[in-house]
Amino acid sequence: MDGDRRSGWARCLLAGAVFAVCMAGTTLPTPLYPLYEEKFGFSELTVTVVYAVYAFGVIAVLLLAGNASDTVGRRPALLWGLGFAAASAGCFLAADALGWLYAGRLLSGLSAGLFTGAATAYVMELAPPGGAPRATFVATAANMGGLGCGPLLAGLLAEYAPQPLRLAFVVHLVLVAASVLVLLRLPETVAAPDRRPLTAVRPRRPALPPRARAVFVPAAIASFVGFALFGVFTSVSPAFLARFLHVDNHAVSGLVVALAFFASTAGQLAVDRVGVRRSLPLGCAVLFAGLLLLAAALHTDLLALVVLSALVGGVGQGLAFRAALGGVAAAAPADRRAAVISTLFVVAYTGISIPVIGVGLLAGPLGLEGAGQVFIACMLLLVAAAAVYLLRRPVPARRD
Template sequence: MVAAACAFAVAMCGTTLPTPLYDLYQQRLGFSELMITVIFAVYAVGVIAALLLFGQLSDHVGRRPVLLAGLALSALSAVCFLLTHGLPELFAGRALSGLSAGLFTGAGTVAVVELAPPRRRDAAVLIATIANLGGLGSGPLLAGLLAQFAPAPLHLVFLVDLALVAAAIVAVLLIPETVQVRRGMQLRPRGLRVPRQMRSTFVPAAMAGFAGFATLGLFTSVAPSFLSKVEGVQNHAVSGAVVCALFVGSTAGQLLMSRIGMRRALPLGCTVLVLGMAVIAGSLAVASLPLLVLGAVVAGAGQGLSFRAAVTAVAHDSPPEQRAEVTSALFVVLYVAISIPVVGVGALATAVGLRAAGLVFSGCVALLAAATAMLLLRPGGHDGEQPASTRT
């Protein structure tokens, strides 16, 4: 279980390494804020494509082959960034990174849960989600520190990443397989196939997750631009640390869910996210770095509460033979949330400026999160923790 979780974290770390480096690429290659969001969206498209095409793959061929393929794609992505001389390499690197994340998102989560002793399955869900978001948060921090204090800011971090991926490959080779291989598998694009008996679990989980992941998309794409152009902060380590603060808040929110309970975590997470977006909007309005950090932590806590509740509900209620597929379906919704709204921010920033675009985005996410919370809190809006078989 620990080996699978570590490999999961390494794979997700590689997906966010470029976050504090976008300003450097922008200075070197001369592209706009909109192009930054398009580059980021290419990653999200890669994730969604992998989830739709390969979301059920590990249920048929086993967890280990899919995890190894994800790590191989992560290594190829790092090589693309090492060889970057223009936009084609950036697009290729982000697309490969997205495919890697798409393979790991469903299979990695399920592998960690299945490798846990039966009495620790609940803890394993938490470990898997922390590995996911902990890896995502460590990427910007690692890249920011190396870019600020070490030589070759656009190369050293990806050499370090390749070393981590090599260690993760060894870890995956040592774990046992948890799936009996099935024959007759056909690879073709598939829709969001969710069993009818668990849709009452899936729909509110996806709605709450959408608002939180839109915020993750904002921070992992254009937050360094906000810092440099709105807040006046030019330090890459600070940029990486601010993005990491969001994921630290998310991890704290996940830990709190055990005390709060799944029934209350979804609407409460949305409410906390509204508060976080209000603080972020205030930081952009007055150009305050401390407020931005506070807003990142608060918004992250709200995202973490709703995210863990969503993953827990889906993992518990999915039929065993469809667990990876349904988990992947959830993440398709979440990765749509981190792509389309962010490109909208880039387009709006080109038209009205980065500060105004950030304020509009914060308001839209706050409205969506508030509407979701009200929907969950209305009578019959969320059926709590009843068994899936009793739901209508």
């Protein structure tokens, strides 16, 4: 029995490692954007659009094939995701014009869209009986930790190794190849999967039953703001650090972004102690504080405040988003729960596209700092409204 449990946890951890590798690829370009700006001569608007294309890819997969792994099986869906990740890395390696960056980011979004739900389910299903709480931790750490490792790895290699625009993607291709070998040795967890992939591609309209709407609105707002904060951090913070704080070290830029994702992991884990009812309003409050710190950082040009805003904002995002998922799942009817959660993810990923492009549009007439302040003011209003609503109508306990 002990041997079975150990082998179960080994499979769970291996699946988590594959999950982390895929998610790391989605944030690899983050500290490299200033180098791409210099190479191709484009503006902050272009950077934000390149970044936002990723979110469009994720949303497309969620709407068109969000249930793919439930029908074709976890491993085939994840192998397709790794294939898109490899193709994305290939685009960045071949990039001699802006179009390659758009293609790379779109493919990265398709990869993440396939992985987010399928890998989470796979990690939990591979865990031994009674290991659901620990498996949830593995999935959470793999997701957000992988997102944090991407800019950290790319920043270190860009600063201290040759070929700054190529080496990180070569390393990622090696890790993707190793992940394919790992997946091929792991068991399938879906009983009698459909071997015809096209049958899994079924467009899914966003669903919001009346019973879930009261909880969904503040949860969606908090998720939107949290993801928008991450979107701005990962798209324009390297340029801000270089231009206004004179931080030209790519490793430092990557570390600052990575800290936000690592802090989000800590925030998500804290929900188990705080509880879903308190975590969503508390997450809104911490997000509010993180946004204020970011505003102060833009005003004072202090690196310490940028780092602090990444940490505080990351914790707030983690608290708010995991509590939002729990609250929405509790309020949704059991037979509509997956569709409602997918709708929440669509709103969340919209948060890392539309506001980020808005910052890019405003950066021309207002400058990067001015555009950032307008973004922060809008997000503060949204998160404050969500927090006030939640204080009046708390998130209900989960019902199955």
